[in-house]
Amino acid sequence: MTPEVRYVLRLADTNLVLAQRLGEWVGHAPALEEDLGLANLSLDLLGQARLLLARAGELEGLGRGEDQLAYLREESEYFNLTLVEQPNGDFGDTVVRQFLFDAWQLGLYEALVASGDAALAAIAAKGAREAAYHLRYSGGWLVRLGDGTAESHARVAASLARLWPYTNELFHDDDVDRAAAAAGIGVLPSALAPPWSVRVDQTLAHATLARPAHSSFVWYGKQGRHSEHLGYLLAEMQSLHRAHPGASW
Amino acid sequence: MYTQGLDSLGKDCLRDETRDGAALESRFQARVDAEEKIEAKDWMPEAYRRTLIRQISQHAHSEVVGMLPEGNWITRAPSLKRKTILIAKVQDEGGHGAYLYSAAETLGVARAELVDQLLAGKAKYSSIFNYPTPTWADVGAIGWLVDGAAIMNQIPLCRCSYGPYARAMVRICKEESFHQRQGYEIMLTLARGTEAQRAMAQAALDRWWWPSLMMFGPTDTDSKHGAQSMRWKIKRFSNDELRQKFVDTTVPQADYLGLGVPDPELAWDEAAQHYRFGPIDWSEFERVLAGHGPCNRERMEARCKAHEEGRWVREAAAAWAAKRSAVAMQAA
Ligand SMILES: [Fe+2]
Ligand SMILES: [Fe+2]
Numbered sequence: 001m002t003p004e005v006r007y008v009l010r011l012a013d014t015n016l017v018l019a020q021r022l023g024e025w026v027g028h029a030p031a032l033e034e035d036l037g038l039a040n041l042s043l044d045l046l047g048q049a050r051l052l053l054a055r056a057g058e059l060e061g062l063g064r065g066e067d068q069l070a071y072l073r074e075e076s077e078y079f080n081l082t083l084v085e086q087p088n089g090d091f092g093d094t095v096v097r098q099f100l101f102d103a104w105q106l107g108l109y110e111a112l113v114a115s116g117d118a119a120l121a122a123i124a125a126k127g128a129r130e131a132a133y134h135l136r137y138s139g140g141w142l143v144r145l146g147d148g149t150a151e152s153h154a155r156v157a158a159s160l161a162r163l164w165p166y167t168n169e170l171f172h173d174d175d176v177d178r179a180a181a182a183a184g185i186g187v188l189p190s191a192l193a194p195p196w197s198v199r200v201d202q203t204l205a206h207a208t209l210a211r212p213a214h215s216s217f218v219w220y221g222k223q224g225r226h227s228e229h230l231g232y233l234l235a236e237m238q239s240l241h242r243a244h245p246g247a248s249w
Numbered sequence: 250m251y252t253q254g255l256d257s258l259g260k261d262c263l264r265d266e267t268r269d270g271a272a273l274e275s276r277f278q279a280r281v282d283a284e285e286k287i288e289a290k291d292w293m294p295e296a297y298r299r300t301l302i303r304q305i306s307q308h309a310h311s312e313v314v315g316m317l318p319e320g321n322w323i324t325r326a327p328s329l330k331r332k333t334i335l336i337a338k339v340q341d342e343g344g345h346g347a348y349l350y351s352a353a354e355t356l357g358v359a360r361a362e363l364v365d366q367l368l369a370g371k372a373k374y375s376s377i378f379n380y381p382t383p384t385w386a387d388v389g390a391i392g393w394l395v396d397g398a399a400i401m402n403q404i405p406l407c408r409c410s411y412g413p414y415a416r417a418m419v420r421i422c423k424e425e426s427f428h429q430r431q432g433y434e435i436m437l438t439l440a441r442g443t444e445a446q447r448a449m450a451q452a453a454l455d456r457w458w459w460p461s462l463m464m465f466g467p468t469d470t471d472s473k474h475g476a477q478s479m480r481w482k483i484k485r486f487s488n489d490e491l492r493q494k495f496v497d498t499t500v501p502q503a504d505y506l507g508l509g510v511p512d513p514e515l516a517w518d519e520a521a522q523h524y525r526f527g528p529i530d531w532s533e534f535e536r537v538l539a540g541h542g543p544c545n546r547e548r549m550e551a552r553c554k555a556h557e558e559g560r561w562v563r564e565a566a567a568a569w570a571a572k573r574s575a576v577a578m579q580a581a
Contacts (some may be wrong), residue, residue, distance in 0.1 A: 016329075020324060023323040023324055023332070023336055024323070024324055026316065026320050026323055026336060026339050026340065026343075027316035027317050027320035027339060027343075027551070027555075028320075028551065028554070028555045029555065029559065030555065030558065030559020030560075030562035030563055031559060031562070031563060032313065032343055032346055032347050032350075033347070034559075034562075035316065035340070035343045036340055036343050036344060036347070039336055039337075039339065039340035039343070040340070042336055043333065043336050043337060043340070046329065046332065046333055046336070047333070049329070050329050050330075050333070053329075066329050067328050067329060070329055071327075071328075090558065091558075091559065091562045092562075143569070144565055144566050144569040144570075145562070145565050147569055147572070148564070148565025148566065148568045148569045149561070149564055149565050149568045151561050151564075151565075152561055152562070152564070152565030152568075155561065236324050236325060237324060237325065239325055240325050240326075240327045240385055241327045241328070244327070244443060244445060244446065246443075247327075247442055247443050247445075247446055248438060248442060249327040249328040249330075249331055249385075249435075249438060249442075
């Protein structure tokens with residue numbers, strides 16, 4: 001697998017796994033409006049994931065389509081960021097995970113619109129509009145929870161502390177990233193850190209939340225080495241599809 | 250807005266003093282008979298208001314509880330395309346719920362109060378959602394049959410005498426018919442698929458056929474609210490008329506799928522130009538309605554859990570909004 005294919009799969013898998021997590025909320029959210037809002041996020045990310053999977057399949061040239069890539073790869077062949085596979089937890093955990101991700105994805109897409117890969121640039125252009133909307137949603141909730149009641153502040157501060165270490169991976173360059181950047185199709189993750197920090201710090205201030213201290217914790221989900229949670233997510237997602245090899249749906 | 254509302258209410262009240270209740274009621278009925286729409290601020294009999302609140306809120310609760318059986322398959326949908334369609338469908342149902350709660354609120358009852366009634370087990374929702382979805386084919390069967398039956402029930406409601414409800418139904422019916430087509434398409438794909446997929450589709454039809462017929466409510470001779478609702482043009486067709494229409498429409502669709510309807514007495518009556526069907530097991534209907542269906546407990550537990558676990562979130566949002574408006578007041 002070329003670094004280009006791998007790079008696109010990282011983006012696709014990150015979207016797909018987060019869309020799957022958000023889908024778990026639908027029907028169980030704190031209010032009807034949040035059922036609708038979380039479903040919107042899930043649908044947008046799933047839509048982007050499908051375009052990205054299709055592009056990865058084309059670049060790979062082995063005839064694998066979106067469903068083959070989504071349903072028939074093993075855990076170690078999934079290259080999503082470790083952050084997005086973390087369980088939903090309570091609504092505060094979901095909001096923090098989403099906020100940290102949205103702020104990253106918006107910066108990513110803003111940079112990727114200049115990708116030498118026309119398909120990727122087009123996905124990024126559409127994605128940037130959606131990510132900006134998602135960031136307003138997750139950031140808005142982060143502020144309401146952080147600056148809401150004493151209970152919500154304590155809860156969401158704990159969520160932030162719990163999830164913060166996973167953000168290291170978002171800005172960690174490896175050989176695949178460097179190759180994709182050198183080929184002019186990708187963006188170096190480390191370059192996304194400064195604009196992300198600005199966005200995050202601004203909202204944290206409104207939310208009356210302190211930025212957690214840097215941690216040396218690093219996961220390599222994007223290299224196929226995952227936390228304990230992804231296996232269950234994929235087992236559930238792929239179960240029906242795998243039970244009927246070759247069937248169409 | 251508020252004072253304007255009071256002014257117009259005042260004028261109405263003045264006029265009302267000169268009329269007795271019977272005159273008001275006959276003027277109301279005349280407007281209904283003339284197919285005029287009754288709007289939120291218009292005078293209406295208290296029983297009409299109560300009937301509408303009951304019906305619209307039950308409808309809203311049904312949409313919300315109805316998210317659960319199909320939501321059960323969001324994480325396991327067998328293709329990304331189906332997953333996308335399913336999330337959007339379940340989201341639509343939630344939107345219908347929100348829209349209908351708003352329609353109920355025009356009658357002077359708060360959504361929070363209606364939701365509390367549901368969670369306290371004091372309000373009803375459609376019994377159909379107390380059945381489980383053990384397989385993917387159940388998602389197809391729900392779209393095809395349950396949304397299909399809902400459309401039969403709801404198309405006449407687009408002409409309901411109460412304006413806000415009628416307008417809500419116009420929008421909702423459009424989406425329901427989309428859901429019905431998508432559900433049928435799932436069934437068609439399964440019916441044309443592998444042996445196992447076909448068997449899955451047949452088993453789902455077997456499970457959902459009779460409960461779908463029960464969605465139209467008790468037979469006309471046993472229907473409690475039928476005649477008055479007809480007079481008020483909240484209802485336009487009787488339960489049995491609608492049920493017959495559903496059977497007549499749906500049986501040929503099952504034939505096209507090559508699936509069998511689980512009713513040995515089902516037969517085409519050439520003279521009547523209708524399908525004759527076997528007796529409905531009303532004891533099952535009563536049992537599920539009384540709370541003893543396969544999933545009544547799970548559905549209510551899921552709604553209560555979401556509500557309880559969301560309490561701190563809603564409280565935070567309210568506290569934050571209160572702080573904001575205090576800041577805005579200070580600035581002004
Ligand atoms: Fe609906
Ligand atoms: Fe529907």
